[in-house]
Amino acid sequence: MDDVELRHLRALDAxxxxxxxxxxxxxxxxxxxxxxxxxxxxxxxxxxRLVDRSSRHLALTGPGTTLxxxxxxxxxxxxAALADTRAESRPLRLGxxxxxxxxxxxxxxxAWRRTHPGTPLDVxxxxxxxxxxxxxxxxxxxxxxxPEDPRIRSEALYTEDRVAALPxxxxxxxxxxxxxxxxxxxxxxxxPLAMWPEAxxxxxxxxxxxxxxxxxxxxxxxxxxxxxIATGGAFGVASAGTAESHGxxxxxxxxxxxxxxxxxxxxxxxxxxxxxxxxFLTAVRDTVSG
Amino acid sequence: MDDVELRHLRALDAxxxxxxxxxxxxxxxxxxxxxxxxxxxxxxxxxxRLVDRSSRHLALTGPGTTLxxxxxxxxxxxxAALADTRAESRPLRLGxxxxxxxxxxxxxxxAWRRTHPGTPLDVxxxxxxxxxxxxxxxxxxxxxxxPEDPRIRSEALYTEDRVAALPxxxxxxxxxxxxxxxxxxxxxxxxPLAMWPEAxxxxxxxxxxxxxxxxxxxxxxxxxxxxxIATGGAFGVASAGTAESHGxxxxxxxxxxxxxxxxxxxxxxxxxxxxxxxxFLTAVRDTVSG
DNA sequence: CAGTGACTATGCTCCACAGGCATGGACGAT
DNA sequence: ATCGTCCATGCCTGTGGAGCATAGTCACTG
Numbered sequence: 265m266d267d268v269e270l271r272h273l274r275a276l277d278a279x280x281x282x283x284x285x286x287x288x289x290x291x292x293x294x295x296x297x298x299x300x301x302x303x304x305x306x307x308x309x310x311x312x313r314l315v316d317r318s319s320r321h322l323a324l325t326g327p328g329t330t331l332x333x334x335x336x337x338x339x340x341x342x343x344a345a346l347a348d349t350r351a352e353s354r355p356l357r358l359g360x361x362x363x364x365x366x367x368x369x370x371x372x373x374x375a376w377r378r379t380h381p382g383t384p385l386d387v388x389x390x391x392x393x394x395x396x397x398x399x400x401x402x403x404x405x406x407x408x409x410x411p412e413d414p415r416i417r418s419e420a421l422y423t424e425d426r427v428a429a430l431p432x433x434x435x436x437x438x439x440x441x442x443x444x445x446x447x448x449x450x451x452x453x454x455x456p457l458a459m460w461p462e463a464x465x466x467x468x469x470x471x472x473x474x475x476x477x478x479x480x481x482x483x484x485x486x487x488x489x490x491x492x493i494a495t496g497g498a499f500g501v502a503s504a505g506t507a508e509s510h511g512x513x514x515x516x517x518x519x520x521x522x523x524x525x526x527x528x529x530x531x532x533x534x535x536x537x538x539x540x541x542x543x544f545l546t547a548v549r550d551t552v553s554g
Numbered sequence: 555m556d557d558v559e560l561r562h563l564r565a566l567d568a569x570x571x572x573x574x575x576x577x578x579x580x581x582x583x584x585x586x587x588x589x590x591x592x593x594x595x596x597x598x599x600x601x602x603r604l605v606d607r608s609s610r611h612l613a614l615t616g617p618g619t620t621l622x623x624x625x626x627x628x629x630x631x632x633x634a635a636l637a638d639t640r641a642e643s644r645p646l647r648l649g650x651x652x653x654x655x656x657x658x659x660x661x662x663x664x665a666w667r668r669t670h671p672g673t674p675l676d677v678x679x680x681x682x683x684x685x686x687x688x689x690x691x692x693x694x695x696x697x698x699x700x701p702e703d704p705r706i707r708s709e710a711l712y713t714e715d716r717v718a719a720l721p722x723x724x725x726x727x728x729x730x731x732x733x734x735x736x737x738x739x740x741x742x743x744x745x746p747l748a749m750w751p752e753a754x755x756x757x758x759x760x761x762x763x764x765x766x767x768x769x770x771x772x773x774x775x776x777x778x779x780x781x782x783i784a785t786g787g788a789f790g791v792a793s794a795g796t797a798e799s800h801g802x803x804x805x806x807x808x809x810x811x812x813x814x815x816x817x818x819x820x821x822x823x824x825x826x827x828x829x830x831x832x833x834f835l836t837a838v839r840d841t842v843s844g
Numbered sequence: 845c846a847g848t849g850a851c852t853a854t855g856c857t858c859c860a861c862a863g864g865c866a867t868g869g870a871c872g873a874t
Numbered sequence: 875a876t877c878g879t880c881c882a883t884g885c886c887t888g889t890g891g892a893g894c895a896t897a898g899t900c901a902c903t904g
Contacts, residue, residue, distance in 0.1 A: 331639040382616045
């Protein structure tokens with residue numbers, strides 16, 4: 265008694281849908297006697313007559329329709345629950361363009377693995393402005409530029425100092441630090457500014473009008489950026505996190521004393537593409553604050 | 555694959571609740587290996603690791619907690635569905651004090667039986683102002699007085715003419731109709747007005763000041779009311795429906811030409827005591843209008 | 845009115861599987 | 875090293891869900 269199972273609800277649904285037990289049985293890929301018995305069993309367990317049936321007529325009773333509606337809701341709720349669960353077990357894809365959280369990256373990954381053993385974290389580099397968020401390739405991203413896409417929400421985490429990236433045979437490469445104006449003034453000729461990975465590195469906020477670089481060069485990703493600099497074809501400006509993550513032979517990083525710090529953001533789609541997004545955000549907040 | 559059953563959800567719930575598989579198994583009145591297997595089977599069917607477990611540690615994964623929450627909701631939804639269904643299969647108790655719907659009573663009962671084969675209708679007389687609604691003895695009621703209880707909702711159905719009930723040896727009993735003033739004027743002495751079943755029969759709206767009855771007598775129910783009148787101890791005023799339902803030897807009913815008609819109401823508790831209440835109301839409306 | 849077709853209920857059988865028992869393995873505590 | 879605790883696995887049994895065959899019911903039809 266009282267052990268109503270999902271198959272009972274499915275049986276009631278199919279019968280209501282098909283109009284006859286025989287047809288319903290076919291739609292459930294089973295035989296008519298089996299379904300007839302399942303229905304009778306359901307009625308016995310609920311203790312209520314649910315379907316008014318004879319050889320020529322079939323209709324749900326009042327309680328029958330009530331249970332049918334609830335049953336359908338329950339079944340679709342179960343489907344949704346399974347979909348949610350599976351979605352959450354899919355790896356959470358964390359995007360970045362040039363660096364994640366610097367020193368705190370490893371603590372973050374460890375904390376996540378410990379507190380969320382069921383959902384692996386894929387840390388992937390995507391060489392575009394939103395680190396794959398806009399294309400759905402990633403579920404969350406760490407960015408050093410505020411994205412303009414209105415469907416992407418962002419949250420500031422902390423700030424990082426700016427560093428200059430110079431060929432190690434550059435005249436300024438031996439200095440302890442440089443000024444913005446020194447970078448664009450030469451010598452002997454000023455190098456072009458390589459425009460990656462920090463998209464904001466040519467913005468008016470960073471470069472005062474009198475020190476703005478004369479020429480810029482766009483590159484596709486951090487590696488190209490580093491190579492271009494190492495071969496003496498350009499200089500770059502990045503944030504400290506980038507320098508920590510990307511040591512490169514032939515490239516020298518040194519602080520820029522007069523540049524305002526860069527802000528690091530976590531960004532995520534307004535409609536999250538992974539159910540663990542919110543949890544990840546709190547994990548990130550905990551890591552950077554703790 | 556994908557055939558998640560309720561027992562799986564119950565298993566997950568018990569494990570989360572108990573903290574160990576062994577204890578959870580005990581709470582489910584089964585052995586540890588059985589539950590261990592059920593849990594493993596659930597994970598296999600969902601395709602996701604739900605419980606992080608070793609010999610010394612047990613914790614839900616992220617997807618595990620998600621499924622747990624949904625599962626609990628589903629299980630309690632099922633309980634509620636069964637309760638609702640059973641409640642609806644309980645007979646719907648229709649109360650009345652003196653008459654139901656006159657001529658339309660039988661059509662109503664037949665229509666209900668036809669359209670709602672699962673929920674029987676108990677038609678019961680309750681000798682109080684709300685025909686058992688106020689005490690919870692009935693789920694809906696047909697009344698000829700608007701109840702004052704704020705927890706009871708009412709809806710006017712139609713109106714009925716007023717009739718006088720007189721002893722059949724009364725001087726006026728041979729008439730085709732009477733006026734209110736004739737009833738209270740004698741002869742030889744005016745009889746007292748018997749105050750049942752129509753509670754409103756002594757109200758100022760019915761009796762103009764100059765014709766108001768000098769004396770009234772309260773009785774407990776329709777039968778006492780009829781007996782008192784039949785034995786010549788009183789006269790009464792009722793609505794046509796009452797006269798139709800209660801023929802009585804020694805009592806003569808005849809129209810009161812100058813009395814305003816009585817209104818018949820369906821009443822029901824603001825919080826229905828039976829899930830079929832709303833359906834019954836529409837059945838009543840259909841019957842009286844069609 | 846017998847025959848037919850459509851539908852449901854029931855008797856019988858089979859086998860898939862849920863659950864019990866026994867055991868093994870992992871791991872922390874004493 | 876031993877014990878206690880907890881989970882997993884192998885083996886076995888019994889319940890019960892589902893198929894097949896059949897009987898009963900009812901409307902329609904020639």
